[in-house]
Each structure stands twice: as C-alpha cells, then as structure tokens.
Amino acid sequence: MSQFNGAGEQPAIFVEGLTKSFGEVHALRGIDLSVPRGTVLGVLGPNGAGKTTAVRILTTLLLPDGGRAVVEGHDVVREAAAVRRSIALAGQSAAIQLELTGRENLEIIGRLYHLSRPETRSRAAGLLEQFGLADAANRTAKTYSGGMQRRLDLAASLVGRPRVLFLDEPTTGLDPRARLGMWDIIRSLVAGGTTLLLTTQYLDEADELADEIVVIDHGLVIAAGTSEELKNRVGGDVIEFTVPDRGRVADAVAAIKPIGEGEPHADPETGVVGVGVGSRGSDALIEVVRALDAASIESHGLALRRPSLDDAFLTLTGHAAEDEQPNGRRRGSRRRRRSDDTQADDTQSARAGS
Amino acid sequence: MTAITGSAWAPGLGYRIRWGVSDTLTLTKRSLLVWYRVPAFIFFSVVQPVIFVLLFRFVFGGAIPVTVPGGYVNFLMPGIIAQTAAFATFGTAIVLAQELKKGVIDRLKSMPIARSAVLTGRLVADTARMVVTIVIIVGVGYAVGFRFLNGAGPAVAMVVLATVFGVAIACVSAFTGLAIGDEESVQSFGLIWLFPLTFVSSAFVPIATMPGWLQAFANHQPVTYVVNAMRAMALGGPQLEPTLWPNLWRSLIWLAGIFIVFLPLAVRAYKRAA
Numbered sequence: 228m229s230q231f232n233g234a235g236e237q238p239a240i241f242v243e244g245l246t247k248s249f250g251e252v253h254a255l256r257g258i259d260l261s262v263p264r265g266t267v268l269g270v271l272g273p274n275g276a277g278k279t280t281a282v283r284i285l286t287t288l289l290l291p292d293g294g295r296a297v298v299e300g301h302d303v304v305r306e307a308a309a310v311r312r313s314i315a316l317a318g319q320s321a322a323i324q325l326e327l328t329g330r331e332n333l334e335i336i337g338r339l340y341h342l343s344r345p346e347t348r349s350r351a352a353g354l355l356e357q358f359g360l361a362d363a364a365n366r367t368a369k370t371y372s373g374g375m376q377r378r379l380d381l382a383a384s385l386v387g388r389p390r391v392l393f394l395d396e397p398t399t400g401l402d403p404r405a406r407l408g409m410w411d412i413i414r415s416l417v418a419g420g421t422t423l424l425l426t427t428q429y430l431d432e433a434d435e436l437a438d439e440i441v442v443i444d445h446g447l448v449i450a451a452g453t454s455e456e457l458k459n460r461v462g463g464d465v466i467e468f469t470v471p472d473r474g475r476v477a478d479a480v481a482a483i484k485p486i487g488e489g490e491p492h493a494d495p496e497t498g499v500v501g502v503g504v505g506s507r508g509s510d511a512l513i514e515v516v517r518a519l520d521a522a523s524i525e526s527h528g529l530a531l532r533r534p535s536l537d538d539a540f541l542t543l544t545g546h547a548a549e550d551e552q553p554n555g556r557r558r559g560s561r562r563r564r565r566s567d568d569t570q571a572d573d574t575q576s577a578r579a580g581s
Numbered sequence: 582m583t584a585i586t587g588s589a590w591a592p593g594l595g596y597r598i599r600w601g602v603s604d605t606l607t608l609t610k611r612s613l614l615v616w617y618r619v620p621a622f623i624f625f626s627v628v629q630p631v632i633f634v635l636l637f638r639f640v641f642g643g644a645i646p647v648t649v650p651g652g653y654v655n656f657l658m659p660g661i662i663a664q665t666a667a668f669a670t671f672g673t674a675i676v677l678a679q680e681l682k683k684g685v686i687d688r689l690k691s692m693p694i695a696r697s698a699v700l701t702g703r704l705v706a707d708t709a710r711m712v713v714t715i716v717i718i719v720g721v722g723y724a725v726g727f728r729f730l731n732g733a734g735p736a737v738a739m740v741v742l743a744t745v746f747g748v749a750i751a752c753v754s755a756f757t758g759l760a761i762g763d764e765e766s767v768q769s770f771g772l773i774w775l776f777p778l779t780f781v782s783s784a785f786v787p788i789a790t791m792p793g794w795l796q797a798f799a800n801h802q803p804v805t806y807v808v809n810a811m812r813a814m815a816l817g818g819p820q821l822e823p824t825l826w827p828n829l830w831r832s833l834i835w836l837a838g839i840f841i842v843f844l845p846l847a848v849r850a851y852k853r854a855a
Contacts, residue, residue: 286687286691287690288690308693312693314691318684319684321683321684321685322688322689324614324615326614327611327615335611336692338607339607339689340692341603367618387693
C-alpha cells in the first residue's frame with residue numbers, strides 16, 4: 228500500500244509525471260510535486276493553467292491519463308476511498324447550503340463523516356467557536372458575509388479532521404479584511420500540523436502562507452521554490468510610474484534605462500512604464516526620480532513594489548498571465564488598476580481587493 | 582484522530598449498505614430542510630398544477646365531453662396528478678444541474694461518503710416533496726368537485742402509482758440535469774419532452790378526439806397507461822373497472838423499462854459529472 232517506510236520520511240503528497248487531456252486540450256503535461264507533511268505548497272497560475280485539474284485528480288474527482296499521485300501513502304486511482312478518508316477539499320463556499328444555519332451545515336457534514344450525534348454536536352460547536360462564527364451559528368448562511376461563508380466552508384472541510392487539506396482559491400473575491408482573516412485561520416491550521424495545498428492567483432497570498440511555491444502554466448510546472456527564490460528569478464522589486472504626456476513615454480524609458488536591471492517595459496497607450504530594479508529598491512527609486520527630473524518628464528504614481536504574479540509570468544513564461552483567461556474579468560481589472568497605484572502599500576491592498 | 586483514519590479500508594457489504602442508507606438519509610434531510618426553509622419552493626411547485634386544475638375544470642372542461650362517472654372533473658384529476666408528479670421532477674433536474682455547476686457535487690464526492698448517496702438522497706427528498714404536492718392537489722381537486730368513487734384503498738393505490746411514475750420520470754430528469762449541467766438549458770429541455778408527453782396522452786382529453794397519427798402515439802405511451810390505470814383506481818365502476826389490469830401491467834412494464842434504462846444512465850452521468 229505504501230512505498231515509503233517510516234511516517235516521517237513519507238511526503239503527504241507525491242506526484243510524478245501526471246498527465247491529463249480533455250480531447251485536444253492538454254490540461255496537465257507531466258507535473259511533479261512533493262509536499263512534506265505539515266507544510267504548505269502554494270500552486271500559482273492563471274485560470275486554465277491546470278491548477279484545478281491537478282487538485283481534482285489529487286482529490287479523486289478525476290482520473291489521470293498518466294503518471295501517478297499518492298496522498299498520505301495512498302494511490303489516488305487504486306486507493307481512492309482511502310485517499311478520501313485522509314483529505315478534505317475547500318475553497319469557494321461550495322459545501323455551504325445557504326438556506327441552512329451555520330450549525331446545521333456543519334452538523335450535516337458531521338453526520339456524513341459518520342460521527343455520532345453527540346460528537347457531531349460538539350465538533351460543530353467547537354469549529355464555529357474556532358472560526359468566530361459562534362454568534363452567527365443559528366442564522367442561515369444566506370445572512371453571512373462573503374468572508375463568513377468562506378470561513379464556514381473551511382470549517383465544514385475540517386469536520387472530518389483531514390490530514391491533507393486542498394484549498395482551491397480560498398480568498399478569491401473576498402475583500403481585503405476578510406482575506407486577512409482567512410490567512411490567520413489558514414496559518415493556525417498549518418500550526419496544527421495539517422498539510423496544505425493551496426491554489427491561488429495571488430502571489431502575495433502564496434508569499435504569506437506557502438513554504439514552497441510551484442508556478443503552473445500550460446499544464447507544466449514552470450518554476451518551483453520558496454517565494455524568495457521565485458522573486459529573485461523575477462528580478463527583485465519593480466519601479467513603476469505613469470507618464471501623463473504619452474509623447475514622452477519613449478524619453479522616460481531612455482532616461483531610466485541605465486538604472487534598471489533589465490529592459491524597461493512601457494505601455495504606450497496607458498503611459499505606464501516599469502522596470503525591474505533587483506534588490507536596490509529605495510536607492511533605485513531615488514535615481515529614477517532624479518533621472519526623470521533631469522529630463523523634465525512629468526510622472527504620476529511613482530511606486531516601488533514587490534513583483535506580482537503578472538511580473539512572475541512575464542519573466543518565467545514570456546507572456547502575460549491573462550492571455551488564456553477565458554472570462555478575462557478579474558485579471559483585466561487588476562491590470563487596469565495598477566496604473567492608479569501610488570505607493571507600494573496601496574498596491575498590496577488594491578491587489579487584495581481585486 | 583478519530584474513527585476516520587483507518588488505512589486498511591475494506592468495508593463489508595453490510596457496512597456499506599448501512600452507511601449508504603445513512604448518508605442517503607442525511608442528504609435527504611439536507612434537501613428537505615432547504616425546502617422547508619423556503620416556503621416559496623412549495624408555493625411554486627403547487628401553483629402551476631392548481632392553475633391547470635382551475636383552467637381545465639372551469640375554462641376548457643365544459644367543451645370536453647367525457648363519459649366517466651362524475652363528469653370532466655373526475656376525468657381530469659388523475660391526469661393532472663400524474664402530470665404534477667412528472668413536473669415535480671423539473672426541480673430534480675434543475676437542482677442537480679445547479680449543484681454540479683456550483684461544485685457541491687464535487688465537494689460531496691471528495692468526502693468519504695457512499696458515492697450513490699448524492700443521487701439517492703436527492704431522489705428520496707424529491708419523492709417526499711412529490712407526495713406532499715400530490716396530496717395538496719388532491720385536496721384542491723376535492724374543492725372543485727372531484728371525488729374518489731372507488732374507496733380508500735384504490736385511492737391510496739392511485740397516489741402510489743402516481744408517485745412511482747414520478748420517481749421513474751425523476752430518473753430521466755436526474756440524467757438530463759447531470760448530463761446537460763446548465764440550469765436554463767435543463768429547464769427548457771424539460772419543457773420540450775415533458776409537455777408533449779403529458780399532454781399527448783389520455784390525461785386531459787379522450788384520445789379518440791385526436792387525429793389518427795397522434796392517437797397512435799398517445800395510445801401507446803406510458804403516461805396514457807399510467808393515467809388510465811389511475812383513473813380506474815380512482816373511479817372504479819362497471820365502465821372503468823375492466824380497464825384497470827390491462828393498463829396497470831402495461832404501466833408497470835413501461836416504468837420498469839424507464840428505471841432500467843435511466844437509473845444507470847443517471848448514475849453514469851453522476852460519476853462522470855465534472
């Protein structure tokens with residue numbers, strides 16, 4: 228049953244050469260992953276990259292075409308029932324029945340996990356308390372805020388005390404405060420020893436929560452490492468500003484070219500100019516201000532910011548992440564918003580809100 | 582870690598049946614609680630058949646000559662009740678399509694529950710809903726002049742037959758809901774096949790009034806057999822009594838056929854649902 232000996236050695240999730248196609252679409256083209264027990268793996272990638280397909284295979288919802296995947300020592304194909312007993316899947320509030328109260332939602336899940344009635348009651352009460360939902364326990368979930376629904380959904384996934392938890396975009400669509408609340412809860416789960424695989428479209432989320440990050444695009448793992456390692460591959464911090472006089476965008480690019488670590492990139496339509504500056508952050512910021520001033524170029528919203536997922540994609544894949552977004556909505560709005568950012572901190576919150 | 586951790590996992594048949602039933606009942610309760618919480622659901626599942634009762638009883642009924650004892654209202658009610666049972670399965674198809682789209686079915690399938698329970702729980706809950714709706718419509722029928730003329734036993738048998746018919750149709754609806762997977766398409770598709778099936782039958786008018794080519798269809802389709810059997814059960818009498826068995830056994834063969842074809846199809850669509 229298990230090809231690893233000694234509980235300490237065995238990774239919680241082990242994936243090797245996993246492939247899956249839907250007709251002509253090659254959703255996964257051979258991915259490898261290994262997640263040690265009690266750690267968090269962040270899986271980054273745009274919609275359509277293959278993240279969801281990978282999660283669906285690991286949670287036994289989909290059969291792979293090739294390769295193998297082992298969760299808690301059980302093969303997801305041959306021992307699917309055993310895998311289901313060690314895992315839980317949570318994410319976008321799918322387990323929540325809005326017409327039922329928070330307590331009823333959890334108690335029904337408890338009964339499905341075959342807990343006895345008293346166990347079910349105490350487990351539900353404990354989770355409601357832990358997730359800050361005790362006061363709302365007897366209200367229907369319809370009356371909950373988006374953040375509360377997401378917390379209830381996460382609580383529902385923990386009823387069966389899973390050892391491995393799959394979180395599929397747990398904060399997509401949440402406002403910044405609710406998002407921070409989810410992060411705190413997720414951190415406390417990890418502190419409790421749960422292994423976590425988290426998919427997200429936000430680099431900062433992976434940055435906050437993940438021990439290791441893999442970037443998936445077009446069905447392949449295109450980069451893996453800690454968040455620091457990935458950021459270094461992006462080329463460190465980015466300085467960005469808008470030139471209101473579109474005619475002078477080219478001059479601005481020429482002026483800052485010597486400062487950047489790589490070629491500056493400019494969008495002639497929006498007037499947004501950006502350049503990677505490595506780890507020289509604030510020094511480079513001052514140099515850019517001086518260079519623009521010396522060339523008498525007016526600029527708005529000059530900001531130093533951490534690289535985003537968009538930057539990571541530009542660097543790692545040579546194309547922007549939004550290319551294959553079928554509904555293009557979220558990513559488009561994020562990108563437009565970028566030119567409004569005035570400070571690095573604002574960039575964070577604007578991103579969180581998008 | 583509690584009872585959930587067992588790694589050597591080879592459950593016996595008894596264990597699987599026991600928990601299969603338990604999981605089904607848990608999910609049934611879940612569905613029925615939703616129904617109970619949202620009175621609008623009950624209202625809308627009853628409104629449409631009530632409108633049909635009133636429309637056919639008072640608007641069209643006078644123009645439809647029938648020979649059954651008690652007149653057109655007694656002819657009509659078994660037909661309306663069968664149609665109500667069939668139309669109640671719109672909900673089955675729509676909710677399954679919604680749950681599929683929202684990822685509810687994925688979530689339930691990723692849990693260590695009996696894999697059949699999502700489908701069986703839905704069917705049991707919808708059957709309960711169907712029986713309540715049928716009983717309400719029988720009450721409405723009584724208010725507008727309908728009477729069971731054949732005693733309590735056959736009356737109950739009529740409700741049971743209507744329900745079994747409804748469950749067979751629910752298997753077809755579950756299949757369409759899971760296979761199509763889109764709420765609006767599922768709803769339109771339901772109208773496309775359920776309207777002709779229930780109207781081109783003996784449910785509302787005597788088949789003899791239809792053109793010959795349509796009679797050929799109407800005379801041999803399951804709704805007609807079911808409605809004829811239900812009518813004989815409800816009204817009895819020397820005219821209808823002899824029609825009971827021929828219609829009943831044909832109904833049962835049809836219903837068995839529908840179960841045999843569509844239950845596995847629904848299960849397969851559920852397993853494949855993505």
